[in-house]
Amino acid sequence: MAESATKLESLxxxxxLRRMEAVPTNRSLGWLTDKLTAxxxxxxxxxxxxxxxxxxxxxxxxxxxxxxxKISIGVGVWGNNAPVMWGWxxxxxxxxxxxxxxxxxxxxxxFLTRQHxxxxxxxxxEAMTVFSVMMAGLYPAIHVGREWxxxxxxxxxTSNDLWPQFRSPLMWDVFAVNTYLIVSTTFWYMGLIPxxxxxxxxxxxxxxxxxxxxxxxxxxGSARHWHNYExxxxxxxxxxTLLVFTVSSIVGMDFATAQIAGWHxxxxxxxxxxxxxxxxFGMVLVLLIPLRKWCHLEDIITMAHIDKICKMLLLMGCxxxxxxxxxxxMAWYSGNPYxxxxxxHRMFGHQYWFGGWIMIVINASLxxxxxxxxxRQNLAVVFIIAFLINIGMWFExxxxxxxxxxxxxLPSSWGMFHPTWVDAGVxxxxxxxFFMLYLLFVRFLPMIPVxxxxxxxxxxxxxxxxxxxxx
Amino acid sequence: xxxxxxxLVAEFDSAASVLSAAEKVRDAGYRRWDVFSPFPVHxxxxxxxxxxxxxxxxxxxxxAGAFIGTMGLIWFxxxxxxxxxxxxxxxxxxxxxxxxAYILLVLAAALGAFIGMIALNQLPRLHHPLFGKKRFExxxxxxxxxxxxxQDEKFNATxxxxxxxxxxxxxxxxxxxxx
Numbered sequence: 001m002a003e004s005a006t007k008l009e010s011l012x013x014x015x016x017l018r019r020m021e022a023v024p025t026n027r028s029l030g031w032l033t034d035k036l037t038a039x040x041x042x043x044x045x046x047x048x049x050x051x052x053x054x055x056x057x058x059x060x061x062x063x064x065x066x067x068x069x070k071i072s073i074g075v076g077v078w079g080n081n082a083p084v085m086w087g088w089x090x091x092x093x094x095x096x097x098x099x100x101x102x103x104x105x106x107x108x109x110x111f112l113t114r115q116h117x118x119x120x121x122x123x124x125x126e127a128m129t130v131f132s133v134m135m136a137g138l139y140p141a142i143h144v145g146r147e148w149x150x151x152x153x154x155x156x157x158t159s160n161d162l163w164p165q166f167r168s169p170l171m172w173d174v175f176a177v178n179t180y181l182i183v184s185t186t187f188w189y190m191g192l193i194p195x196x197x198x199x200x201x202x203x204x205x206x207x208x209x210x211x212x213x214x215x216x217x218x219x220x221g222s223a224r225h226w227h228n229y230e231x232x233x234x235x236x237x238x239x240x241t242l243l244v245f246t247v248s249s250i251v252g253m254d255f256a257t258a259q260i261a262g263w264h265x266x267x268x269x270x271x272x273x274x275x276x277x278x279x280x281f282g283m284v285l286v287l288l289i290p291l292r293k294w295c296h297l298e299d300i301i302t303m304a305h306i307d308k309i310c311k312m313l314l315l316m317g318c319x320x321x322x323x324x325x326x327x328x329x330m331a332w333y334s335g336n337p338y339x340x341x342x343x344x345h346r347m348f349g350h351q352y353w354f355g356g357w358i359m360i361v362i363n364a365s366l367x368x369x370x371x372x373x374x375x376r377q378n379l380a381v382v383f384i385i386a387f388l389i390n391i392g393m394w395f396e397x398x399x400x401x402x403x404x405x406x407x408x409x410l411p412s413s414w415g416m417f418h419p420t421w422v423d424a425g426v427x428x429x430x431x432x433x434f435f436m437l438y439l440l441f442v443r444f445l446p447m448i449p450v451x452x453x454x455x456x457x458x459x460x461x462x463x464x465x466x467x468x469x470x471x
Numbered sequence: 472x473x474x475x476x477x478x479l480v481a482e483f484d485s486a487a488s489v490l491s492a493a494e495k496v497r498d499a500g501y502r503r504w505d506v507f508s509p510f511p512v513h514x515x516x517x518x519x520x521x522x523x524x525x526x527x528x529x530x531x532x533x534x535a536g537a538f539i540g541t542m543g544l545i546w547f548x549x550x551x552x553x554x555x556x557x558x559x560x561x562x563x564x565x566x567x568x569x570x571x572a573y574i575l576l577v578l579a580a581a582l583g584a585f586i587g588m589i590a591l592n593q594l595p596r597l598h599h600p601l602f603g604k605k606r607f608e609x610x611x612x613x614x615x616x617x618x619x620x621x622q623d624e625k626f627n628a629t630x631x632x633x634x635x636x637x638x639x640x641x642x643x644x645x646x647x648x649x650x
Contacts, residue, residue: 029509029613155548163548167557167567175571179578186585194510198611217595220602221610223519225592226511231524232588239530239581246574451611455510462490462512 029454036450037202039295044443047294052439058432066425067142075145077422084405084417089143091397092427094251094272095279096136096434097177098393101244102280103129104184107191108240111233116456117308120300123449124291124442125284126188131437132283133181135430140173142426169253176250180243187236190229193219194451248272255400261338262346262404265330271323278316278363279393285309285386289379291442300448303377310376313389317367324364342404351406351416355399362392476621477600477648478503479631480607481640482614486512488639489615493518495638496617503620507601507610526587533583534576541572600648618646 027035070077080087103125110118141150153174155164164171197219200212219225252272255263265271285306292301331343346356366385369375376382402417441447454460483489489506496504497518506515549555550562560567589595601607601618610616617640619631628645635643 033509033612155544161553163553165555165557166545166549166571167560169570172570172574175574175578179574182578183581186581190585190588194611198509201608201611213597217589218597218599219594220599221507221509222592223506223508223512223515224521225594226508227516227521228524228526228588228591230511231526232530232584235527235530235584236581239577239584242577246577250570250574451510454613460486460510460512462486462514 026458029457029459032454032457033198033450036297036300036446036448036453037199039297039442040199040444040446041202045294048439048443052436055432055435055439058429059436062425063429063433066422066429070142070422070426071147075143077420079417079419079423081415081417083408083413083415084402086143086401086405087417088419088423088427089139091394091401092430093136093139093143094397094401095394096132096139096430097180097248097251098272098276098279098397099132099283099390100129100136100180100184100280101248101273101276102284103127103132104180104240104244105277105280106284107187108237109244111237112241117305119452119456120448121284121288121305121309122452123188123191124288124447126184126191127438127441127445127447128280128283128287129184130181130188131434131441133177133184134437135434137177137181138430139426140177169250169257172250173254176243176247180247183236183240183243187240190232190236191449191452192445193217193229194221195446195449197221198450199446244277245273248276260404260408261336262342262400265327267323267326267330271327274316274319274323275363275393275396278313278320278367279390281309281313281316282386282389282393285313285382286390287438289383289386291447295442295447297448300453306379306382307376310370310382313386314367314370317364317370317389320367321360321364324360338409341407345407346399346403349403352399352403355395355403358392358395359399362388363396366392475648476628477646478618478620478623478626479628479635480601480604480616480618480644480646481635482606482609482616482642483640484614486615489617490515490518492617492638492640496619499625499634501619501623501625503623503626505618505620507607507616507618509611509613509615512615525591526584529587529590530580530583533586534580537579538572538576541575542568545571600646603649604644604646606642606644621648 078087078089080089106118106125107122107129111122141147144150152162153164153171164174166172193216196212196216200209200216203209203212249269249272252268252270255272256265256268258264288301288309289306292298328343331339345351345353346359347353366388369381369385375385406417407414481492483492486508489508490512493506493515497520506512506519508515545568546563554562556562601610601616606614607616617635619626619635621628625631632643632645
């Protein structure tokens with residue numbers, strides 16, 4: 001048998017089937033390195049401070065203030081009351097978990113499916129996941145009312161034999177959200193290790209060298225290390241992909257196992273996953289459209305990337321439309337008067353009718369604009385659509401939760417929900433904390449995975465030899 | 472050879488040149504050598520004869536352990552130690568337990584992959600003899616380094632240096648091991 005096979009010339013695919021270049025700028029590895037770390041090493045720009053200071057204020061004062069007030073007085077300071085026992089706290093929990101999902105989908109699922117374009121935005125999306133899961137996890141912990149008993153949720157051996165009751169999806173949620181936080185943080189951090197080593201090697205001051213060096217764990221870029229690293233990265237993305245479908249499914253089951261009309265639906269796990277991803281893609285666009293301009297990354301996060309995310313958003317918008325249609329159809333087809341009542345009132349009730357219309361107009365209809373190429377290429381329009389989808393998805397959760405709870409089976413358990421300033425304070429606080437963390441991430445860590453981007457450049461292919469160069 | 476010597480390190484400009492140099496090092500019969508690069512170089516693992524990484528085994532062990540452990544934990548908590556009857560449902564059943572067990576499988580398998588990577592790479596190792604070389608800072612930027620360890624039987628400070636230069640290595644330097 002011959003030692004090596006004859007080299008085959010493969011024909012280039014027709015232009016319409018050609019994939020977009022993963023790194024559209026044909027630049028050297030050194031140029032890419034300088035470009036992608038320029039924002040971390042440059043002077044802090046004014047816009048960063050303008051965004052950071054209010055966010056940090058919310059995180060440092062509004063959030064602790066609202067939390068301390070709520071914890072010291074009790075859940076009554078929120079608008080939650082019979083029959084609407086789940087209010088903004090659970091809405092915001094579901095919303096934040098949802099925001100997280102697109103990050104994992106981009107960084108893990110698109111890695112497994114070898115979508116090389118995802119490389120440039122993977123890190124930024126994954127950071128969004130990590131920070132929004134942190135915000136999400138806060139809500140159930142304070143929603144329980146007696147926060148000092150939060151440890152009851154974990155199987156800790158105690159003298160009074162108090163074990164969690166594992167039959168409840170609410171219990172599964174505890175594990176799902178914590179797992180999501182730990183796994184996505186691990187995945188994110190592991191992706192950062194080679195870039196932390198890069199920052200260490202480039203640092204001019206001893207303090208920076210020490211700080212980056214400590215977290216880089218002494219990474220040398222050894223081929224033996226890369227060998228294990230790549231395997232671990234593959235395994236982690238496989239596992240993180242499972243979480244894309246698991247976490248929101250379990251959140252959906254929290255609702256589906258209840259008897260409430262409007263919740264008790266088998267479509268809920270899928271519904272919540274789809275809603276989560278829709279919301280997350282909206283947030284990715286809201287974060288990346290300004291950042292690519294302000295951090296001068298237009299060459300790296302190109303219009304082609306925005307176009308791809310827009311197409312994903314369009315797909316998710318269609319799925320949302322389908323799910324809404326199925327929900328309304330089932331409410332009518334089941335012949336269940338309570339279901340028909342709830343769904344009728346979502347659109348034409350005397351209260352909260354706006355939530356139902358926002359769901360359909362924003363989440364299902366507005367993304368349809370993205371069929372038009374001109375719209376996808378207009379950053380201002382895309383930003384507005386993405387921003388509105390975030391709001392629309394928040395109202396979807398509002399409609400599902402409050403809209404189903406406020407008129408229960410008996411008129412005796414009918415009542416209105418009025419949010420209070422504490423509800424708003426906690427939400428504002430988590431928004432501030434999220435943006436504060438995100439801005440710190442953008443400032444101090446490379447938001448584009450430098451080593452991964454370099455690895456997909458043409459010159460990274462060792463079998464590609466430049467003309468005139470001896471192999 | 473002097474115990475205080477780590478080895479010789481040579482610098483290369485591209486992934487292609489370091490890969491072909493690595494092939495020559497392998498063919499020359501060196502056994503203790505390594506390549507350092509800013510990103511994983513395709514096919515280098517084959518040239519270096521690296522077997523399938525054992526990270527997967529860590530992941531499998533951790534994950535399987537967590538799955539079985541969680542099933543056992545749920546049985547212990549809700550059936551054995553303090554049975555609670557809820558809605559006439561069985562004290563322990565697979566459908567109710569499989570979800571938390573699966574979630575913790577994912578958690579443990581992910582941590583297993585990470586811990587496996589760290590353990591197999593013997594990290595954290597905050598100091599490395601190569602960090603003493605100023606040029607080695609470029610390893611995370613755009614340069615590729617090939618190091619031949621002083622422990623190698625074929626290693627000879629002068630001959631190996633000349634040989635490394637002959638296969639295209641630039642800035643060949645002797646690295647001291649001051650640990």
